């Protein structure tokens with residue numbers, strides 16, 4: 001395999017569950033060394049895509065190549081070089097921290113199991129807890145162990161499916177630090193998320209996914225420049241007033257989105273003088289603006 | 301296309317290794333039950349019935365008749381039930397199989413490993429009743445060394461059955477039907493506590509299709525004298541294990557790969 005082969009190549013991928021088109025013509029190429037954030041609302045088809053990459057779901061049509069291997073026929077070869085961190089904790093809770101890692105090192109046929117365990121314990125900062133049963137660990141430690149388990153075989157590609165969903169903010173920050181470290185060491189990462197902040201902080205590039213397809217793909221800065229603008233103006237007030245401002249601004253050709261109790265006018269820098277109310281709060285255009293404009297979903 | 305290898309021994313051993321690591325955390329209770337249960341049965345049936353109603357069956361002292369029959373009981377309860385509940389829990393509640401299948405392991409290897417592990421465990425636990433019965437006068441015999449092999453093959457078949465059931469039910473309480481409708485009848489009409497040849501013809505014919513009956517006969521053969529027909533019995537159990545192995549792989553694949 002040459003360095004030119006992308007880590008992931010997906011073309012025209014589809015997968016339906018009965019009447020539901022979970023993935024509907026997905027195209028996605030991830031080059032080596034990139035951390036790609038697959039950002040999409042719940043139900044966009046992110047997990048289904050991940051499952052097809054690990055061979056746990058079989059596509060109805062389309063092509064998938066992972067690390068140069070055709071899926072599903074050569075899936076086993078691809079999985080040997082791929083690390084997977086699931087959305088839900090599936091550690092073996094009765095056995096020790098180090099046994100959890102050793103079990104997976106053997107499943108991946110790692111030659112020096114002891115060294116792999118030591119190395120990943122170090123990454124997860126769990127060396128001093130190695131002899132403890134998993135059910136004695138805190139939530140944050142379990143998450144770090146789950147991530148470390150996906151690294152026992154030093155994978156060329158790491159799949160993270162909503163790695164911090166449902167976690168409290170402190171644990172999330174801990175994990176972000178770990179993922180950030182992997183990213184800067186050059187590991188290729190495909191990370192699905194519906195948290196904008198997560199994509200913004202960790203991803204080199206973001207693919208926005210909705211209804212089973214990628215609808216936009218670029219660096220966060222490029223996405224903001226293209227789909228939002230330099231500045232966004234948020235207007236607060238009673239619903240009547242917001243509706244009034246909204247229709248006025250929209251008539252002038254600007255785009256407006258709901259933002260919790262407020263409305264946000266994107267690309268406010270393009271507005272004619274005096275159009276935007278005096279009391280509006282101006283801030284830089286954000287990935288959140290992009291996400292909401294593109295998917296129509298409220299952001300989290 | 302690069303070759304993709306099937307049924308890799310290293311993978312199967314690694315999956316069995318996971319089971320072993322987990323088993324080490326609860327082996328004491330399992331070993332206790334496996335020893336204690338045959339003792340209870342032996343006292344209740346062997347000594348209770350043996351000293352009051354029956355003294356011997358076909359020249360075998362009743363307590364030894366029951367003791368040797370209990371090997372099959374130990375085998376079915378240490379294979380079908382753990383396979384059924386274990387597979388369901390690992391698939392549904394602990395999502396262990398999601399983690400394993402994300403590694404370079406396929407369902408065929410997963411099922412094979414789970415069956416082999418349960419088979420080995422049952423081969424050991426199946427010997428416990430025999431050892432206990434030796435304290436009630438059962439004479440050691442060289443052919444008894446075949447008992448773990450008979451137990452192993454039967455346990456493979458029942459573990460494959462358990463995995464198939466786990467991959468077929470939608471809720472864990474549906475296992476009650478499996479236990480009541482399949483396992484308990486097989487266990488009761490296996491010739492463990494009373495000889496089959498005193499039952500009506502229909503039952504006798506049906507018993508021939510009961511793998512537990514065949515196991516009971518094989519174990520008694522190993523303890524009191526094997527016959528030529530025992531080769532057929534053993535071949536039947538091997539064939540059943542192979543067929544159910546393929547069925548289990550197919551069912552679990554359709555459950556795990558969507």
Ligand SMILES: Nc1ncnc2c1ncn2[C@@H]1O[C@H](COP(=O)(O)OP(=O)(O)O)[C@@H](O)[C@H]1O
Pocket residue numbers: 017020021022023040041042043044045046047048049558
């Ligand atoms: N096993 C399944 N059976 C039926 N429908 C499913 C299954 N898995 C996912 N879906 C449906 O497919 C769509 C995409 O789901 P998913 O890939 O989990 O989205 P995401 O991970 O982006 O939230 C959803 O509508 C979901 O309900």
Ligand SMILES: [Mg+2]
Pocket residue numbers: 046047048087162
């Ligand atoms: Mg998901």
